[in-house]
Amino acid sequence: MTPLAERMRPQTLAEYVGQQHLVGEGAVLRQSIERGKIPSFILWGPPGVGKTTLAQLIAKLLDKPFYQLSAINSGVKDIREAIENADKQNLFKQKGAILFIDEIHRFSKSQQDALLGAVEKGIVTLIGATTENPSFEVIPALLSRCQVYVLQPLNKEELIGLVDRALAEDELLKDQDIRIEEYEALLLYSGGDARRLLNALELIANYREAGKPFRVTNALVRELIQQNAALYDKTGEQHYDIISAFIKSMRGSDPNAAVYWLARMLDGGEDIEFIARRMVILASEDVGLANPNALLLATTTMDAIRMIGMPEARIILSQCAVYLATSPKSNSAYMAINEAMSLVKQTGSLPVPLHLRNAPTQLMKELNYGSGYRYAHDFEGNFVQQDNLPEAIDGKVLYEPGANPSEERVRAKLREDWKGKYSY
Numbered sequence: 001m002t003p004l005a006e007r008m009r010p011q012t013l014a015e016y017v018g019q020q021h022l023v024g025e026g027a028v029l030r031q032s033i034e035r036g037k038i039p040s041f042i043l044w045g046p047p048g049v050g051k052t053t054l055a056q057l058i059a060k061l062l063d064k065p066f067y068q069l070s071a072i073n074s075g076v077k078d079i080r081e082a083i084e085n086a087d088k089q090n091l092f093k094q095k096g097a098i099l100f101i102d103e104i105h106r107f108s109k110s111q112q113d114a115l116l117g118a119v120e121k122g123i124v125t126l127i128g129a130t131t132e133n134p135s136f137e138v139i140p141a142l143l144s145r146c147q148v149y150v151l152q153p154l155n156k157e158e159l160i161g162l163v164d165r166a167l168a169e170d171e172l173l174k175d176q177d178i179r180i181e182e183y184e185a186l187l188l189y190s191g192g193d194a195r196r197l198l199n200a201l202e203l204i205a206n207y208r209e210a211g212k213p214f215r216v217t218n219a220l221v222r223e224l225i226q227q228n229a230a231l232y233d234k235t236g237e238q239h240y241d242i243i244s245a246f247i248k249s250m251r252g253s254d255p256n257a258a259v260y261w262l263a264r265m266l267d268g269g270e271d272i273e274f275i276a277r278r279m280v281i282l283a284s285e286d287v288g289l290a291n292p293n294a295l296l297l298a299t300t301t302m303d304a305i306r307m308i309g310m311p312e313a314r315i316i317l318s319q320c321a322v323y324l325a326t327s328p329k330s331n332s333a334y335m336a337i338n339e340a341m342s343l344v345k346q347t348g349s350l351p352v353p354l355h356l357r358n359a360p361t362q363l364m365k366e367l368n369y370g371s372g373y374r375y376a377h378d379f380e381g382n383f384v385q386q387d388n389l390p391e392a393i394d395g396k397v398l399y400e401p402g403a404n405p406s407e408e409r410v411r412a413k414l415r416e417d418w419k420g421k422y423s424y
Contacts, residue, residue, distance in 0.1 A: 004173075004202035005195045008166050009053055016057060017162055017194065018050060018154045029149060033061055040119050040126040042104065042134050042143075045151025046241075048193030051129035055100040058127070065089045065097040067124070071106035076114045083118040097124050104128035105137035112139045119145050132240070153192025160187070162194055163201055177213040178205055185221035200225060242268075246321075247278060251286045255325040262314075262321050272313050276302040279320050290330035290404040297323055330402030339398045350390035383417055397422050 010016040013023055013030075022029040032038045038058060043051040052068075059066035067082040086097035099118070101107070118124045119142070126146060130137060134148055154162075160183055167173050167180070180186070186204075190197035204224050208214035242264050249257035265275055276298070283298035301320040305313040359369035374384045387394055401407035401414070401424070415424040 003199065004166060004170060005198040007170055007172075008162070008198060010050075010057065011060075013057060013061070016050060016053065017158050019054070019151050022149055022151070023054070033058060036062060038062070038125060039147050040124075040145055041147040041149055042128040042130060042138065043149055043151055044130050044132075044134055046131060046153055046192060048190075048195040048197070049151045049154060050194065051151060052100070052102060055098065055127045055129065059098045059100075062098075064125070066100065067097060068100045068102070071101060071103040071111070074101075074111075076111055079111060079114045083115075083123055086118070086124045096122065098127055099124040100127045100129070102129045103131070105130040105132040105134070109139055112142050116141055116145070154194055155192075156187060159183075159190060159192070159194070159197055162197060166198060166201060173205060176205070176208060178208060178216065179213070180216045182216070182218040182221075185218035186216075189221065189225060243270075243275075243278060246275075247282055250279075250282055250321060250325045251329065253325055253329065255322045258321045258325045259318055262317060266310075266314055266317075272305050272310060272317065273302070275317055276305055276320075279317075279324060282324055285334045286329055286331055287324055287327045288330040288333045288402070289407050289410065290328035290402055291406065294324055294327050328404045328406070330404055330407055332400060332402040332407060336399040343393065343396065343398070347390075347393060350392050353387055353390065355386070356388065385418065385421055395421060395423075397424070 013033075016023060021027055023033075024030060029038070029041075043054065045051060055068075056066065058064075065086065067086060069078055069082060082099055086099060089097050099115075101115075104112075115126060119126050126142075128134075128138070128146065134143055138146075163180060163183070163186065167176075167178055186197060186200055189200055200221070204216055204221060205214070207224060242261055246258060246261035246265065249261055262275065266272075280295070280298040280302060283294040287294035297320055301316055304316045308316065354368050355370065355372040355374075357369040359365045359371075365371075374386050376382050376384055378384075389396060401411040411424055414422065418424065
């Protein structure tokens, strides 16, 4: 039997729910559709908000040949075959085919490269769908040829409307005496995902007794779905969204939000070592030299949760999250290594100054390897100015101390030690 979510798939723009900023009257994508000419574009948004449906509707409204591939099970061969078929359609019917690629972020660089020529020549109009940020997951050459449209999760009123419409119009449900008395559990379970919502409704409706009224309450929903109403998918986009919220809350010095997102992950069964690893990274990337003890606590947290395990590990993770959130912040070490890596790419393999080279053999000594090197501990304060960078980039500042008490002291010392050499 066809699932309810498929039976209720919109057939017209009037039936399409949500995304009015794109397809409402006067909206940008709606105008392109009405003009009969759409650009190649990528739909970026969470699951179940209408990406596939919108692509299919556009092809139907514009009377275009429609080819659909899923990045999960399609390769370069499938892409080329779809493009060849589209090209034949163009020759014989003069129609610009639409190539829809679901989960385009899963395509490798070579697979995405295979699309470039067809998109550039107009053989196909590409519509990609992704739950991941296209800026990171789609190659720049392809991204530059596509518009990006952001789809939003469906709101409460839209989701309730979907449920009510399904009960009123679906061929299998409309004649049943089903009434939703409480929507909250259904909506919470769906997480803004229309497909998930309709699947849940269908599951619940299957428990009705023929000929008897069926009343849906929050308690019934929780009982029948047999899982916590909180949405958390360890292998999907929620995994990335929630860890992102956790990291950004600590970076933003918000301990309340940090422990909330931590709780969401723990409640969903997230791997506690994954959480701890991310805190170790943040301790260096975002707290850094403003509070060097943060890295010590984060690495100790990693060791401690391995020894203790759940449920007590939640306390240790919470302590670390609160500590990191309330610590002063500095990304100076992070920025320094990024700047240095960029400089290496720009300048290539610059020679090591002779006085810094190792001289284990007599020949190397004769070639002046190590000659003129000054041993810092031979000087007062265990410091002496000398050139430690390649000559071509001598005096280049890569580490810029942050504006916090700890690094202001570092800045003062660097300024004193390296005056005339580095501009601190």
